[in-house]
Amino acid sequence: MRPRYEVILRANHGADHPAARLDPHRGGAETRTPLRLAVAQPLCVPLDVAANARAHAAAVRAAGARVVVFPELSLTGYELDAPVVSVDDPRLAPLVEACADSGTLALAGAPIAGDHIAVLAVTGAGVTVAYRKMWLGDAEARRFRPGDVPVVLDVDGWRVGLAVCRDTGVAAHAQRTAALGIDVYAAGVLESARDAAVTDQRVRRIVTAHGVWVAVASFAGSTGGGFTEAAGRSGVWTPQGEVVGRAGTEPGESVSVRLG
Numbered sequence: 697m698r699p700r701y702e703v704i705l706r707a708n709h710g711a712d713h714p715a716a717r718l719d720p721h722r723g724g725a726e727t728r729t730p731l732r733l734a735v736a737q738p739l740c741v742p743l744d745v746a747a748n749a750r751a752h753a754a755a756v757r758a759a760g761a762r763v764v765v766f767p768e769l770s771l772t773g774y775e776l777d778a779p780v781v782s783v784d785d786p787r788l789a790p791l792v793e794a795c796a797d798s799g800t801l802a803l804a805g806a807p808i809a810g811d812h813i814a815v816l817a818v819t820g821a822g823v824t825v826a827y828r829k830m831w832l833g834d835a836e837a838r839r840f841r842p843g844d845v846p847v848v849l850d851v852d853g854w855r856v857g858l859a860v861c862r863d864t865g866v867a868a869h870a871q872r873t874a875a876l877g878i879d880v881y882a883a884g885v886l887e888s889a890r891d892a893a894v895t896d897q898r899v900r901r902i903v904t905a906h907g908v909w910v911a912v913a914s915f916a917g918s919t920g921g922g923f924t925e926a927a928g929r930s931g932v933w934t935p936q937g938e939v940v941g942r943a944g945t946e947p948g949e950s951v952s953v954r955l956g
Contacts, residue, residue, distance in 0.1 A: 698728060707942070708722075710816065710892065713955075719858065722726060723728040723955060725839065727779075727854055728853025728854060728956070729852065729853075730872060730954050730955060730956035731738065731762055731763065731764065731851065731852065731854045731880075731955040731956055732760065732761040732762045732952060732953070732954055732955075733763045733764075733765070733882075733909075733911055733952070733953055733955055734755075734759035734760075734761035734763070734764045734765070734879070734950055734951065734952040734953070735764075735765045735850055735911050735912060735913040735914075735930040735931065735932060735941070735943065735950060735951055736755040736756075736759065736764055736765070736766055736893070736930065736948075736949075736950035737766075737767060737813070737814055737912055737913060737914055737915060737916040737928050737930045737943055737947060737948070737949055738751035738754070738755045738766070738770070738947065738948060739751055739754055739917060739947040739948050740767075740770065740773045740776050740854075740915065740917065740918070740919050740920070740947065742772070742773035742774075742918075742919065742920030742921075743772075743920065744771060745771050745772060745774060745776055745781060745785065745787045745788075745806075746787040746903050747774070748766070748770065748771045748773070749771060749787050749789075749790050749791045750790050750919050751790075751792075751948075752754065752766060752770065752771070752790075752791045752802060752804055753790040753791045753793065753794035754794075756791065756794040756795060756798055756800050756802055757794050757797070757798060758822040759798075759800070759950055759952050760798065760952060761798075761800060761880075761896075762799065762800060762851065762852065763800070763801045763802075763803065763851055763856065764800055764801075764802045764803070764950075765803045765882045765893065765911050766789075766802065766803060766804045766805060766882070766884055766913050766915055767788065767805060767884045767885060767886055767907070767911040767913045767916050767919075768805045768813065768829075768860050768861045768884045768885055768886045768915070769805045769806065769807065769813060769886070769917040769919075770804050770805040770806075770884060770913075770915070771788075771805060771806040771816070772805075772806055772807060772920075772923075773866045773919045773920030774855075774886050774915070774920050774921035774923055775920040776806070776835060776836060776838075776839050776840075776921060776922050777839070778807050779807070780806075780807050780808050780809050781807060781808060782807035782808075782818070783816070783822065783823040783825060784807065784822075784823070785823075785846055786949065788796075788823055789803065791804070791818050792820060792822060792823065793820075795818050795820045796818070796819070796820025796821075800819070801818070801819050801849070801851060802816060802817075802818040802819075802915075803815050803816070803818075803858070803884065804816045804818055805860065806826055807840070808825055808828075810828075810841065811839060811840050811841050811845055812828040812829065812834070812841060812842075813828070813829040813836065813840050813841060813860055814826075814827060814828050814829070814843075815827040815829075815858050815860060815884065826847060826849060826858060826917050827843065827858040827860070827943065828842070828843025828844075828845075829842065829843055829860035829861070829862075829863060829886065830842050830843045830844065830846070830863055830866075830869055831862045831863050831865075831866045831869060832847075833861075833862055846858075846869065846872045846873040846948060847873075847929050848873065848876045848877070848878055850861060854879050854880060854955070854956075855876070855877055855878045855879050856877040856878065856879070856880045856881075856882050857870075857873035857874065857876065857880065857882065858867060858873075858882055858883075859873065859881060859882070859883035859884075859912075860883065860885070861883070861884070861885040861929045862886055863883065863887055864881075864883050864895075864898045864899075864902065864912075865894070865942065866900050866913075867901070867905070868942045870901075870902050870905060870906060871905070871906075874905075874906040874908065878906075878908055878956075879909060880906060880908060880909040880910070880911060880955065881902055881906070881908050881909070881910045881911070882910075882912075883885075883894075883910075883911070883912050883913070884912075884913045885912055885913070885914050885915070886914070886915045886923060886926055887915075887921060887926065887927040888923060888925065888926060888927060889925040889927050889928075889945070891927065892927035892928075895912055895914060895927065895929070899912065899931075899937075900937060903933060903934075903935060903936070903937040904937070907935045907936075909932065909933065909934060909935055909955055910932070910933040911932045911933075911953075912930055912931055912932075914926070914927055914928055914929055914930045914931075914932075914948055915927070915928070915929045915947055916923075916928030916929075916944075916947045916948075917946070918930045919949035923950075926948070927945065928943060928945035928946065928949065929942060929943060929944065929945060930942070930943040930949070930950065930951065931943065931951065932951065932953040940953050942952040
């Protein structure tokens with residue numbers, strides 16, 4: 697069965713927008729089933745897309761989840777000069793195959809053409825650019841351009857808003873994304889171990905303001921770009937702000953949670 701999901705964009709993007717063509721079907725809240733969602737922090741080999749894609753594939757197979765969220769720039773590591781990754785890159789084949797075998801939508805991070813930090817939506821049908829990071833860090837802005845539109849994926853009737861790292865600390869991002877109607881705010885992030893508390897602080901603000909599930913996939917271990925010790929501790933929070941799944945600080949860990 698072909699995985700069902702679509703991208704919901706702002707009203708000024710119609711059905712002819714490339715991302716809007718991911719799937720013509722939509723689920724409905726009244727008929728949706730519980731959603732199994734995982735956040736993963738695989739071991740990262742800086743600049744080695746092939747090795748990282750294999751690690752992502754292993755995480756997808758182990759998670760047994762409908763949606764697996766990965767950290768920011770997870771396919772390249774946090775290397776701001778990394779070559780772009782195209783949606784037809786043959787190195788992504790193991791991840792596509794794993795998603796096909798498990799019926800999973802994987803949300804992986806990579807630099808893409810046009811100089812954006814992106815979330816790639818990977819299914820058994822292939823790879824699509826789902827979202828472009830809207831708020832960049834200072835160093836990132838020297839190479840990358842910000843995206844200009846919030847994105848929501850509809851996965852079997854569950855509306856999943858996407859974010860990347862600094863997006864989560866900007867109230868306007870969560871506001872604009874939530875305004876599209878979301879059940880889950882899903883983010884791939886990178887924080888150093890000494891800044892691990894930042895993620896929890898941001899999640900509390902998002903939950904308090906919008907009352908949605910929050911899923912954060914956070915890099916662990918060495919990620920490139922000068923980050924020798926990333927925070928890890930990927931997690932999932934309920935709309936009431938309770939932690940229902942939490943990874944530790946080691947690379948290779950993940951947690952899977954049933955929503956609904």
